[in-house]
Amino acid sequence: MNANKQTTIDRYPTSLRLLHWVRAVIITGLLWAGWHMTGMNDEVASKFELYYPWHKSFGVLAFLLVLTQIAVRFFTPNIPQPLATLMPYEQMLSRLIQRVMYALLVIVPLMGYSMSSTFTLSDGVFFFGVNLPELLPKNDDWFVVFQLLHKVFAYTLLALIVLHIAGALKHRFYDKDPRNDVLRRML
Numbered sequence: 001m002n003a004n005k006q007t008t009i010d011r012y013p014t015s016l017r018l019l020h021w022v023r024a025v026i027i028t029g030l031l032w033a034g035w036h037m038t039g040m041n042d043e044v045a046s047k048f049e050l051y052y053p054w055h056k057s058f059g060v061l062a063f064l065l066v067l068t069q070i071a072v073r074f075f076t077p078n079i080p081q082p083l084a085t086l087m088p089y090e091q092m093l094s095r096l097i098q099r100v101m102y103a104l105l106v107i108v109p110l111m112g113y114s115m116s117s118t119f120t121l122s123d124g125v126f127f128f129g130v131n132l133p134e135l136l137p138k139n140d141d142w143f144v145v146f147q148l149l150h151k152v153f154a155y156t157l158l159a160l161i162v163l164h165i166a167g168a169l170k171h172r173f174y175d176k177d178p179r180n181d182v183l184r185r186m187l
Helices: 014-038 045-075 088-118 140-174
Strands: 125-127 130-132
Touching: 014 045, 014 140, 045 088, 045 125, 088 125, 088 140
Parallel strands: none
Antiparallel strands: 125 130
16 A cells, blocks of 8 residues: 555445434434424324424434433444535634534534423423333423523524535535545535
């Protein structure tokens, strides 16, 4: 092997690519459902009989998927590094956005769980028919805090997702250097 030739990993492992795209679809659905259901009138039966239970179930699923993704990523030795062809600020911004997104992908569902656990009128958090234990005491004052945090962090996550997608599309279609195409690593 040539000493000057550097071995690079071009694509993420199949397991991480699959987890990424499944989670992306679920998170997109959760963001849409959360926005849609909170805008619905409380008299609409489907708001509490359909939207909230499914939102909670898929929220728990998204939480479990991101924990799985973090574990797989931690135990996978060959993860692609930021492309050397990107500008240093782009590499730094990419790392920062990715880390904050991972943090929010854990925090947002925890705030949602905390909302359901503390709300006095909540019937709990169901995970596709299984009633999960409520670890926090009922307290509507805390519910208001968790509700605000869930909303603020969810919108922050949405903004970072938009930046993430915009960055990937910029590198794929706008950059003059085709080696900057980061999207191919996830396809």
